[in-house]
Amino acid sequence: MSRTVVVDPITRIEGHLRIEVQEDNQRIVDAWASGTQFRGLEIILQGRDPRDAWAFTQRICGVCTVVHAMASVRAVEDALDIRIPPTANVIRNLLQGMQLVQDHVMHFYHLHALDWVDVVSALSADPAETSRIARSLSPWPNNSPAYFGDVRDTLQRFVESGQLGIFTNGYWGHPAYKLPAEVNLLAVAHYLEALDWQKDVIRLHTIFGGKNPHPNFLVGGMAVTIGDRDGGTINTERLTDIDGMIQRALAFVEQVYWPDLVAIAGFYKDWAAIGGGVGNFMACGEFPDSDVRDLNSLYLPRGVIMDRNLAEVQPYEHTEVREYVTHSWYNYQGGKFAGLHPWEGETEPHYTGPEPPWDTISDRDEYTWMKAPRYRGLPVEVGPLARMLVAYGSGHAGCQALVSEVLARLEVGPEALFSTLGRTAARGIETVLIARRLQHWLDELQGRIASGDHSTFNGTRWEPDSWPDSARGYGWVDAPRGNLGHWVEIQDRVISRYQCVVPSTWNCSPRDDRDQMGPYEAALVDNHPLEDSQRPIEILRTIHSFDPCIACGVHVLDAAGNLVGQAATGIHTRTSED
Numbered sequence: 001m002s003r004t005v006v007v008d009p010i011t012r013i014e015g016h017l018r019i020e021v022q023e024d025n026q027r028i029v030d031a032w033a034s035g036t037q038f039r040g041l042e043i044i045l046q047g048r049d050p051r052d053a054w055a056f057t058q059r060i061c062g063v064c065t066v067v068h069a070m071a072s073v074r075a076v077e078d079a080l081d082i083r084i085p086p087t088a089n090v091i092r093n094l095l096q097g098m099q100l101v102q103d104h105v106m107h108f109y110h111l112h113a114l115d116w117v118d119v120v121s122a123l124s125a126d127p128a129e130t131s132r133i134a135r136s137l138s139p140w141p142n143n144s145p146a147y148f149g150d151v152r153d154t155l156q157r158f159v160e161s162g163q164l165g166i167f168t169n170g171y172w173g174h175p176a177y178k179l180p181a182e183v184n185l186l187a188v189a190h191y192l193e194a195l196d197w198q199k200d201v202i203r204l205h206t207i208f209g210g211k212n213p214h215p216n217f218l219v220g221g222m223a224v225t226i227g228d229r230d231g232g233t234i235n236t237e238r239l240t241d242i243d244g245m246i247q248r249a250l251a252f253v254e255q256v257y258w259p260d261l262v263a264i265a266g267f268y269k270d271w272a273a274i275g276g277g278v279g280n281f282m283a284c285g286e287f288p289d290s291d292v293r294d295l296n297s298l299y300l301p302r303g304v305i306m307d308r309n310l311a312e313v314q315p316y317e318h319t320e321v322r323e324y325v326t327h328s329w330y331n332y333q334g335g336k337f338a339g340l341h342p343w344e345g346e347t348e349p350h351y352t353g354p355e356p357p358w359d360t361i362s363d364r365d366e367y368t369w370m371k372a373p374r375y376r377g378l379p380v381e382v383g384p385l386a387r388m389l390v391a392y393g394s395g396h397a398g399c400q401a402l403v404s405e406v407l408a409r410l411e412v413g414p415e416a417l418f419s420t421l422g423r424t425a426a427r428g429i430e431t432v433l434i435a436r437r438l439q440h441w442l443d444e445l446q447g448r449i450a451s452g453d454h455s456t457f458n459g460t461r462w463e464p465d466s467w468p469d470s471a472r473g474y475g476w477v478d479a480p481r482g483n484l485g486h487w488v489e490i491q492d493r494v495i496s497r498y499q500c501v502v503p504s505t506w507n508c509s510p511r512d513d514r515d516q517m518g519p520y521e522a523a524l525v526d527n528h529p530l531e532d533s534q535r536p537i538e539i540l541r542t543i544h545s546f547d548p549c550i551a552c553g554v555h556v557l558d559a560a561g562n563l564v565g566q567a568a569t570g571i572h573t574r575t576s577e578d
C-alpha cells in the first residue's frame with residue numbers, strides 16, 4: 001500500500017512550492033513539484049521602453065537581487081549592439097560576485113542548515129567541547145567556551161519563552177539528525193553570526209548600485225561616476241570600504257562556512273548516494289573579463305554535461321532551449337505539446353483546477369505554474385553543481401583542487417557529486433572560488449581607475465532614434481541558482497515580447513510533452529528515503545539542496561497581486577489503495 005505525502009508550502013524558500021510524493025515502504029517512488037502562485041512580469045513588460053525593463057524584471061525576486069537586472073540589460077545591449085566599457089564590466093562582476101557569495105552563505109545557514117542541524121539538541125552541548133572542536137576546524141576568532149556558552153544561553157531563553165522564533169517548525173529530535181550536540185551548537189552560533197555578516201558585506205551594492213536589495217543598473221554601463229574630485233560615487237574612501245567588505249567576506253567564507261560545510265558533510269556521507277536526479281547539467285558561464293561576447297574570458301566556463309559524463313563538456317547553445325506547457329497551467333497557440341524557443345515564447349495563463357482547497361494535484365494533467373524548459377528536448381539541472389561540474393570537466397584548476405579536497409576529506413569518489421550532498425558541497429566550492437575572485441576584480445578596478453579609465457557608460461545607442469525598427473536579444477547570467485536567460489524582442493522602439501527562463505524554472509520544472517520529470521522530481525525518486533511521512537525531513541534536504549526560488553521560477557504577478565489558488569498549509573498524508 002502506498003501513501004501520498006503532500007508538503008505545502010515547503011518552508012524556508014522564496015515563493016510558494018508544493019511537493020507531492022508517493023511513498024512506498026519508506027522509499028519515494030514518484031514525485032511532483034508545483035509552483036502554486038501565478039505572477040505576470042513577462043506580460044507587464046510588453047509595450048514598455050527596453051531601457052526600463054531591468055527595473056521591472058529585477059522585481060521578479062528579492063533574493064537574487066542583481067541577476068534579473070543584469071540579464072535584462074545584457075539582453076537589451078545584445079539587441080541594440082551596445083558594448084559596455086570594461087570598467088563597467090568589472091563593477092558588474094563585483095556586484096554580482098558579492099551577491100553570489102552572500103546568497104550562498106545565507107542559503108547554507110538560513111535556508112538549508114536546519115535540515116542537518118538540530119537546534120534543540122544544541123541546548124545540551126558542552127560549550128568547552130564546542131570550543132575545542134571550533135579551534136580544531138578553523139582560526140576564526142569567535143571560539144571561546146564563554147562565547148559558545150552565551151550562544152547556548154540565548155537559545156535557552158528562546159525556548160523558555162515558548163517562542164523558538166526563527167527556529168519554530170523544525171523536525172527537532174528526528175532520528176535523521178546525526179550531529180553531536182556540540183557541532184549543532186557550533187552551527188547555531190554561525191547561523192547567528194552569518195545574519196550580521198551578510199548585512200555588512202552586501203553594502204558593496206549600496207556603493208556601486210545605490211541600494212540593496214535591487215541596486216541600480218543601466219543599459220550601456222553602470223550608473224556610477226569615478227573620481228576623488230568632482231564628487232564621484234567611487235572614490236578612495238569608498239574603495240577602502242569595499243576592500244574591507246571583500247576581506248571580511250572572504251574570511252567568513254574560508255574560516256566559517258567552508259570548514260562548517262565540510263565538517264557537517266562528514267556526518268551525512270550517506271547523502272552522497274541520494275537525490276542525484278536527471279544527470280544532465282548546464283551552465284551558461286559567468287564573469288567575463290572585459291566583454292560579455294568573449295566567451296573564452298569567462299571565469300566560470302560555459303557548457304553542458306549529459307548523462308553524468310564529465311569527460312565530455314558540450315557547447316551550450318541557447319537556440320536549443322524550448323519551453324513546454326503540457327503539464328502547466330498555460331495554453332500555447334500551437335497546442336499543449338508544442339515546444340517554443342523563448343523568442344517565440346507565449347505567456348497565456350490557463351488555470352484548469354482543481355478548486356481550492358486542494359487535496360492532491362498530482363493526479364491532474366496540469367499541476368503547476370512552472371513551464372517545463374528543456375535543452376535539446378531533455379531536462380537539465382542548473383546551479384552551483386552544474387557550474388562546478390562544467391568547470392571541473394573543462395579543467396578549471398581552482399575548481400578541481402577544491403573538488404579533490406572535498407572528495408578526499410569525505411573519502412568518496414567523483415560519483416558522489418551527483419547527489420543531494422554533492423549539490424550542497426558544490427555551492428560551497430563555488431563560494432570559495434568567487435570570494436577569492438572578488439579581490440582580483442577590485443584590483444582590476446583600482447588599476448583601471450589609476451590609469452584614468454573612468455568611463456562607465458556607453459551612450460552611443462541611448463537615444464531610441466539610433467535603434468533599428470526591429471531587434472531582438474538574448475541576455476544570460478549564471479545566477480546563484482543557475483542559468484538564467486532573458487529574451488527580448490523590440491519593435492518600433494518598445495518591447496513587443498519578453499521571456500524569462502529562470503534557474504528555478506529549469507530545476508522545478510514539471511513533466512514535459514514526453515512525461516520526463518523535472519530535476520526536483522527526478523532527484524526525489526533517486527534512491528530516496530522517507531522514514532516518517534508526518535515529518536518528511538528527507539524531502540526538505542533534497543529540495544533545499546537546489547536552493548529553490550519559486551518567486552523567480554514562476555515570475556509570471558497577476559496585475560492585482562491575486563493568489564490564483566489558495567493551498568492548504570502544512571503537511572498531509574493520504575493513504576491510497578494502489
Ligand code: NFE
Nearest residue numbers: 061064480481504549552
Ligand atoms: Ni529568486 Fe533567482 C537566482 C534567478 S532563481 S533567486 O539565483 O534568476 O530561479
Ligand code: MG
Nearest residue numbers: 042499500501
Ligand atoms: Mg518565463
